[in-house]
Amino acid sequence: MSEGVVSTEKLTVGDAVLSELRGNVGVITLNRPRQLNALTTPMVESIDARLAAFSGEGLRAVVLNSASPRAFCAGGDIRAIRDNSLTGDAEAIERFFATEYRLNHRIATSAVPVVSFIDGICMGGGMGLSIHGTFRVVTDNASFAMPETKIGFFPDVGASYFLSRLPGALGPYLGLTGARITAADALYCGLATHRVSAGAFDEVIEAIDHGESIHGALAGMAGSSESSAGSLAAHRAEIDWCFGARTVREVDERLSQVGGTWATTTRDTLHELSPQSLEVSLHLISWGRQRSLAQCLEAELNVARKVVKTEDFIEGVRAALVDKDQRPLWGESRFRGADSAGRATWNVC
């Protein structure tokens, strides 16, 4: 191994990202626990720099984990983005998204396998850190979501690539509704790859360091307690039918046709979300199915630049994260305002 770049001592990279070497495993730890590790531009830059430093070290793996007992990562620091949008600081917005998406791509193309340890909330930007890596190791405390349609945004960090590749219509379902899913459901749809017992992460790092293969080490650490059953499998038929529709209006119509508790609740959820976000999200997830990750991230960056300036984004973040009244008043509805052929009239992408 080359020397000097990464010492065996704990390195402090700012305060919010820590890194250390454990044997031949590089460990990068998100350490902004009070904000559930919501990602700032300096954090994204730090993770990128640590990953680059570890890549030259001939390591077994790089592990991404969290110093928070509650969250792996709740997403981007979307309140800061809103403030930048309100003050017209387009450069700061550009810097955040461009750096974050570049990191997402670097994780996907890393020469060293990237393994994420997820023991709590993993949403939005947290999905972008973990999903593009080689393995996502979860405990039963893990939960996943792409909840951006709640804040007038859209699933980004490569979601048009990774959601569009989930089985059936699970991608549009998760991306439109923002549904929060359990570890069992994440394993079911492939968002998670391995399950271990809570508190086993130190042992898992040892196993990765000493095992014949990373997969073998992770499979050998599989949690012994009975995993609670997920609910996605039970609704696969309805999900695939309803969310396999080509327009948001048609998704809504199919949910209405299906009826019953699940479809009615799901339909009510959609009606509370930003109509603009629903249209943009479905469009991008369909578009991304036949595009590369780089193309998806480029398209998302273009759309993000526009969406953060819209009233739905400003209002959605206000209601969810600033005033926390959870009562967003969405702008003129492009969803209900779709033309008679069901064609969207939104214009952000």
Ligand code: QUE
């Ligand atoms: C949608 C999102 C985010 C969200 C809620 C949504 C998001 C995000 C946070 C968040 C949560 C807790 C914090 C924080 C941010 O919430 O991206 O600073 O302490 O980061 O409905 O996309």
